Amino acid sequence: MSTAPRAGTILIVDDNPVNRLLLGRGVEQQGHTIVFAEHGREALALLRERSFDLMLLDVVMPELDGYGVLAELKGDPHLRDIPVLMTSALDELDSVVKCIEMGAEDYLTKPINPVLLQARINASLEKKRLRDQQRELIGKFATEEVAEDLLTSGFSLGGKRTDVSALFCDIRSFTTLTEARDPAEVIELLNDYYTLMIDAISREGGIVNQIIGDGLMAIFGAPTPREDHHERAVVAARQMVELIRLFDDDQAAAGKPQIEIGVGVASGPVIAGYTGTLHRATYTCVGDTVNVAARLEAHTKIAGRPILIDENTRRALSDGIVVEPQGELLMKGKTEPINVFAVQVDSVFA
Known part of the structure; x- marks a missing residue:
């Protein structure tokens, strides 16, 4: 009919x-x-x-x-x-x-x-x-940017060299937090967490390309090139931390568990594109920049600061974003230390 x-x-x-x-x-x-x-x-x-x-x-x-x-x-x-x-x-x-x-x-x-x-x-x-x-x-x-890239450029495995800012985020002590809690409560908490994080990232033109457990990876500057990807990534990171603080206020008022996050941002050259097989693939980027961002996120636990960035990111930021030097850090797998900076987060939504 x-x-x-x-x-x-x-x-x-x-x-x-x-x-x-x-x-x-x-x-x-x-x-x-x-x-x-x-x-x-x-x-x-x-x-x-x-x-x-x-x-x-x-x-x-x-x-x-x-x-x-x-x-x-x-x-x-x-x-x-x-x-x-x-x-x-x-x-x-x-x-x-x-x-x-x-x-x-x-x-x-x-x-x-x-x-x-x-x-x-x-x-x-x-x-x-x-x-x-x-x-x-x-x-x-897929995100709007990846969907547009697929529809306009088509799909093929491989990638191209480009400059991006990579962002990693993780919930602090998540395993301990979930040990004594009902799985349904944990899933609800994760869904709320990811809703807030993805909103902040998307608002600044980033794409979330990996979600594993309580951690995520985002890319700024690909597949859609952005000259200001450094600042957009840091602005998103600040919003993420502040959103979690506001979320925790509501959680505390309702007698529910609060969370803390750590965010690492690094900027530089990567190979960005589709990886996997012809039957199952994802858009991602690989390179030393990605590894540095992941290590910075992990180091937030030791530094006691919610957002850490590398020198490449710091150099491209405007004066409105205040950073504090944290000294040099020799990361696992690297022969030379890098300069690390903490980003101030106070009153992001003021």
């Missing part, structure tokens, strides 16, 4: 007012919302201002013709999934082939048969619906 076709918002691009009127009337009678553009430049501006499900695009137009619009559309990762039906009085095979090769869904010659037009619109909207479902599904299992 077939389902009723989904109504959509359709952009009709044609420099001829009669063509716009005729096309618009027929499309509107199918239950769709229509918006008009008189030339290619206007169409691109509208596409970047609001969301459309489909575009009916004339080939021959002033300002920017249909070929030019298609080229810009398919070169923009945020617009290239919008289905395009070309409309033209040119019944030439070369024009048809060119448009299809450039990414158009179909090519309809004028005058357009209304039954054929309806069928093409319904088919294109269904493809758009399936692509939107795919994007939504990927987003359930």
Whole structure:
């Protein structure tokens, strides 16, 4: 049993007012919302201002013709999934082939048969619906940035060299905390903890790529490059610590256990990409920077400070973030010590 076709918002691009009127009337009678553009430049501006499900695009137009619009559309990762039906009085095979090769869904010659037009619109909207479902599904299992990277660049194992800030976070004395507690209470505590941590990280453009027990790893600066990834990582770390303090106030008032966290941040070159197999993979980064961040997080237990960062991160911070030198630290597996700094956290949300 077939389902009723989904109504959509359709952009009709044609420099001829009669063509716009005729096309618009027929499309509107199918239950769709229509918006008009008189030339290619206007169409691109509208596409970047609001969301459309489909575009009916004339080939021959002033300002920017249909070929030019298609080229810009398919070169923009945020617009290239919008289905395009070309409309033209040119019944030439070369024009048809060119448009299809450039990414158009179909090519309809004028005058357009209304039954054929309806069928093409319904088919294109269904493809758009399936692509939107795919994007939504990927987003359930990956961060928004990773999902966008997958949809725009595709999937392949391996990585590329880039500069990032890596962040590690862990709950202090978690094993001791959970020994005498019901597993359901522990799961509830972890869910609350991760909700707060992921919110702070995401707010600053980071992605959480690993969650193991009570610990997590986050990346700032990949897959979406950010010049200010150093500061974003530290700002996120400060928010994380302050959120836990506020969370503990509520926990104490309810007679529930409180927690403390330690956060380590290091910045520098890594290899970022997908690792695993063709059947199961994750987006991550590897390199000495990652190892330093993990060691700094572990060292917070010894230093008694909630956030520790390395020299590379400190050098890129603005004056508004106060740090205190903690001296040199020789980490396991390294031949040279690194300078360590503690970040002040007071009144993050003041």
